[in-house]
Amino acid sequence: EPEVTQTPSHQVTQMGQEVILRCVPISNHLYFYWYRQILGQKVEFLVSFYNNEISEKSEIFDDQFSVERPDGSNFTLKIRSTKLEDSAMYFCASSESVAGGPVEQFFGPGTRLTVL
């Protein structure tokens, strides 16, 4: 069964460093998303991506964040200068393009980012 994969599973970085989180969505999916979950809290939307551009972004997704689909398979989230409060689990998700509304999003296993 196809699945969303994410690497690395755990990333430890120093405050101020850049990190790139990688995701490989399900191959025939066209909508891509990043969410984050601070430990013990709810899952929060960061950004959605469709047709090679950002569809929507939340207020969390400031200038320190960027997303890219550098090739036909990868979808990356870059944090330019990490802060302590960026420590969280980051989930990538993808969904099909289906007429009639949103369908289920399939989530990857997550990357746990720890900023020291």
Add this chain to the structure above:
Amino acid sequence: AQKVTQAQTEISVVEKEDVTLDCVYETRDTTYYLFWYKQPPSGELVFLIRRNSFDEQNEISGRYSWNFQKSTSSFNFTITASQVVDSAVYFCALSLARSNDYKLSFGAGTTVTVRA
């Protein structure tokens, strides 16, 4: 703006008891979709069910059932004859049917603990 409220923070039951999880949502849109996701201790997010705002028919799928009531903006979820493997955090989520904007807005989650 849309909002999802899960008032129950934690529920603890003994195996074979039924568990009902409450979800109340807010949106001004007339077309929207509601979801339930499960997050087991391993951390991944697993899709369970999806319902659109035009379909208030309640269904049963195995041990899962849901009760969608538009009049009270509620989308409750029941696990019948709970098992230890049902122990997880359960999230209710809302998505609007706007073009290319299918982001999920999650509730805070309800932690379900099923004791043997």
